[in-house]
Amino acid sequence: MTSGLLDRHLSFIEALRGAGLSVSLAEDLDSVAALGAVGWGEREHVRDVLAATLVKKQAQRTTFDALFDVYFPALVGDGVRAGSTAEGGDEAAESADAPGVRDNAAALQAFRDQLAEALESNDQQRLRQLAAQMVGTFGAMPGRGPGLSSWSAYTALQRVAPQELIDRIVAGLLGEAGDEARETEVRRLANRRVGAFTTMVEDDARRRIAEEKGPDHVADVAIRPSIDKLAFTAARRTDLDEMRRQIFPLARRLATRLTKEHHAHRRGALDFRRTVRASIATGGVPLTTHHRPKRPHRTDLVVLCDVSGSVANFAQFTLLFVFALREVFQSMRAFTFIDHVHEVTEHLQPGSDPVEVLEKLAAASSHAALWGRTNYGRAFAKFEEQHLDALGPKTTLLILGDARSNYSDLEDATLRRLAGAVRRSYWLNPEPESSWGAGDSAARTYREIVSMVECRNLTQLQEFVHDLAL
Amino acid sequence: MTWFDSPAQAADRLTKAGYLADAATATTAFLAGALEKPLLLEGPAGVGKTELAKAVARATGAGLVRLQCYEGLDEARALYEWNYKKQLLRIQAQTGASDGVDWDQTHDDIFTEEFLLTRPLLTAIRRDEPTVLLIDEVDKTDIEVEGLLLEVLSDFQVTIPELGTVAATRRPYVVLTSNASRELSEAVKRRCLYLHLDYPDAQREREILQAQVPDLDDKIAEQLVATVGRLRELELKKAPSIAESVDWARTLIALEIRDLDEKAIAETLGAVLKHNSDQARAIKELRLVSTTSTTGRRK
Numbered sequence: 001m002t003s004g005l006l007d008r009h010l011s012f013i014e015a016l017r018g019a020g021l022s023v024s025l026a027e028d029l030d031s032v033a034a035l036g037a038v039g040w041g042e043r044e045h046v047r048d049v050l051a052a053t054l055v056k057k058q059a060q061r062t063t064f065d066a067l068f069d070v071y072f073p074a075l076v077g078d079g080v081r082a083g084s085t086a087e088g089g090d091e092a093a094e095s096a097d098a099p100g101v102r103d104n105a106a107a108l109q110a111f112r113d114q115l116a117e118a119l120e121s122n123d124q125q126r127l128r129q130l131a132a133q134m135v136g137t138f139g140a141m142p143g144r145g146p147g148l149s150s151w152s153a154y155t156a157l158q159r160v161a162p163q164e165l166i167d168r169i170v171a172g173l174l175g176e177a178g179d180e181a182r183e184t185e186v187r188r189l190a191n192r193r194v195g196a197f198t199t200m201v202e203d204d205a206r207r208r209i210a211e212e213k214g215p216d217h218v219a220d221v222a223i224r225p226s227i228d229k230l231a232f233t234a235a236r237r238t239d240l241d242e243m244r245r246q247i248f249p250l251a252r253r254l255a256t257r258l259t260k261e262h263h264a265h266r267r268g269a270l271d272f273r274r275t276v277r278a279s280i281a282t283g284g285v286p287l288t289t290h291h292r293p294k295r296p297h298r299t300d301l302v303v304l305c306d307v308s309g310s311v312a313n314f315a316q317f318t319l320l321f322v323f324a325l326r327e328v329f330q331s332m333r334a335f336t337f338i339d340h341v342h343e344v345t346e347h348l349q350p351g352s353d354p355v356e357v358l359e360k361l362a363a364a365s366s367h368a369a370l371w372g373r374t375n376y377g378r379a380f381a382k383f384e385e386q387h388l389d390a391l392g393p394k395t396t397l398l399i400l401g402d403a404r405s406n407y408s409d410l411e412d413a414t415l416r417r418l419a420g421a422v423r424r425s426y427w428l429n430p431e432p433e434s435s436w437g438a439g440d441s442a443a444r445t446y447r448e449i450v451s452m453v454e455c456r457n458l459t460q461l462q463e464f465v466h467d468l469a470l
Numbered sequence: 471m472t473w474f475d476s477p478a479q480a481a482d483r484l485t486k487a488g489y490l491a492d493a494a495t496a497t498t499a500f501l502a503g504a505l506e507k508p509l510l511l512e513g514p515a516g517v518g519k520t521e522l523a524k525a526v527a528r529a530t531g532a533g534l535v536r537l538q539c540y541e542g543l544d545e546a547r548a549l550y551e552w553n554y555k556k557q558l559l560r561i562q563a564q565t566g567a568s569d570g571v572d573w574d575q576t577h578d579d580i581f582t583e584e585f586l587l588t589r590p591l592l593t594a595i596r597r598d599e600p601t602v603l604l605i606d607e608v609d610k611t612d613i614e615v616e617g618l619l620l621e622v623l624s625d626f627q628v629t630i631p632e633l634g635t636v637a638a639t640r641r642p643y644v645v646l647t648s649n650a651s652r653e654l655s656e657a658v659k660r661r662c663l664y665l666h667l668d669y670p671d672a673q674r675e676r677e678i679l680q681a682q683v684p685d686l687d688d689k690i691a692e693q694l695v696a697t698v699g700r701l702r703e704l705e706l707k708k709a710p711s712i713a714e715s716v717d718w719a720r721t722l723i724a725l726e727i728r729d730l731d732e733k734a735i736a737e738t739l740g741a742v743l744k745h746n747s748d749q750a751r752a753i754k755e756l757r758l759v760s761t762t763s764t765t766g767r768r769k
Contacts, residue, residue: 022656026660030507033505034504037501037504048493049497051494051664052664053663056660056662058512058650185700248707256652257651260612355751
């Protein structure tokens with residue numbers, strides 16, 4: 001290994017650690033030994049080898065791939081642009097001197113035509129070239145001050161707007177088959193291809209910035225945390241879909257873990273009769289002891305969740321997650337509120353389809369609002385007035401929300417009465433603890449009544465539900 | 471002995487053994503042999519984790535020793551156990567025959583090979599022939615068993631207090647599989663190479679189908695793979711895996727269905743989707759004939 005390569009490898013490991021992967025020295029050594037066995041000949045081999053030795057959690061794989069592309073880029077500079085087509089080659093040579101020249105309306109139109117064609121045929125190689133070309137031509141921001149990135153995936157995507165090509169691609173794909181019934185399917189296919197292309201463009205912009213400023217800078221700024229560590233409030237549309245897909249597997253994993261731990265705690269008092277009976281087989285020596293089973297205690301759960309715009313995602317996830325774990329709880333009732341309370345238990349039938357449940361919940365949220373401004377105090381008062389029968393001495397009350405109540409009357413006395421009527425009560429807050437009580441957040445007031453827990457991502461949510469169900 | 475010479479050769483030999491490995495799988499399988507490190511396989515059920523271990527054994531002509539993990543697995547089932555019934559008999563036989571034998575003699579006698587019941591881990595370590603040790607569904611065990619595995623996985627040795635340390639004469643090729651129902655401890659993960667097996671792409675899945683179900687004709691294989699691909703995109707409780715595709719292909723052959731049209735899909739959906747709500751969703755999304763689930767049950 002030459003010294004340059006070693007430096008790069010070490011800073012790559014450093015970046016992985018910075019991104020939250022716990023890479024030990026032993027694993028680092030393994031990776032170098034493994035590279036010695038496989039060789040640096042092929043980039044994909046290197047990626048596989050490093051992944052096998054350094055990444056031990058699938059959730060971290062996306063982070064790893066992004067960092068790998070930054071530290072070990074597939075191409076340098078404009079690389080492929082020169083080799084794309086004969087015509088493109090000439091133009092690339094020209095534009096190398098003055099990158100701004102080619103960015104005009106005609107070039108944009110021509111590029112969009114090429115892109116639509118490539119997306120239609122789904123030629124990966126060509127698409128990757130186009131992504132590099134696109135950032136090079138339309139994403140360049142020359143003449144910006146020092147310290148600012150000179151490439152922008154955002155600008156490039158805004159200029160070219162691949163989303164608008166979807167209709168064209170659909171028409172193109174349907175043209176071959178001429179089948180109207182397949183339209184939704186084809187549209188989904190086109191959407192997926194455009195999505196993949198968008199990712200390629202973002203990757204390419206990252207790569208270019210890394211080239212200019214050094215990979216360490218990009219690793220600090222542009223790499224997103226893995227999905228289970230991503231904050232609910234910072235999630236984008238695609239992240240939300242991904243999270244929703246994660247919910248049921250997560251719930252299943254948690255359920256297995258819970259059963260296992262229940263079993264571990266199940267050993268009750270010694271069952272004397274059975275132990276003596278079993279000891280006869282071994283000549284009166286009690287080699288194995290038998291125990292009476294312990295009665296499992298199960299929680300009655302009442303969930304009260306804020307579904308106003310600011311926390312809607314968080315509320316939906318938590319509700320779905322708790323719902324997915326229904327069998328762990330004795331019974332469950334769920335209420336949504338904004339400034340009025342509405343019961344949604346009926347939508348959470350066992351065995352029902354999670355997508356439909358979410359749709360119904362979204363539709364039901366209109367019942368939870370009178371004026372549409374979050375008002376925790378009013379919601380608590382209404383809850384006490386209409387649904388007090390839901391609470392009992394065995395109940396666990398779970399409140400989900402950011403406690404931002406638009407400076408209205410907090411009704412903390414009502415909440416105190418509610419909390420007093422149940423066995424345990426918790427408040428899950430999707431905001432970081434540091435911002436509790438800032439602005440119109442009533443978290444300070446409420447946390448004195450109900451124990452408030454920070455719950456910003458899937459990992460924290462999972463930990464909380466685990467402790468709740470145990 | 472080296473297990474594989476290069477990633478390419480690993481892919482080649484695994485293919486001959488009936489396992490179509492992609493590049494990452496082949497590279498990692500090669501590495502596990504070259505570095506003599508255990509290989510931890512994770513992924514959804516039915517993507518061929520256990521099968522990979524079996525294929526490695528077939529491809530290299532090694533013997534397969536399997537430890538199936540389950541809740542409550544302990545040292546006595548995983549590592550070794552003293553055959554205490556036989557030991558009791560021995561003590562009784564000795565006291566019956568002559569009463570002058572001293573205790574030390576008996577003690578030395580009953581803690582020997584003869585009374586040792588070897589369990590998979592110890593068996594794999596003591597074997598002289600090349601061995602693939604498969605530790606299946608390691609996430610099902612309790613955390614304590616992981617501690618037990620550590621000594622075996624890093625040093626390939628087992629310490630038996632009465633006999634001393636048994637070290638491997640020939641390091642086995644160790645494969646651990648996990649459905650990730652529980653996070654394994656860092657200590658175990660650190661000692662392993664990690665590979666996540668996922669659903670294959672359409673091309674590879676078709677090859678796997680054709681290798682597993684040779685009677686399947688090309689057209690129907692293509693339709694089947696496309697349909698399964700679409701099903702995996704839906705939000706299902708359990709997405710169909712390779713095992714289910716293969717089952718489905720066998721079902722279609724058994725029913726002599728030559729064309730996978732909407733009616734055929736609807737009728738045989740039970741082979742791929744095992745949840746009622748999943749089937750309902752698939753019928754809705756694929757716009758199948760909506761009466762299917764009821765007619766299917768009446769048959």
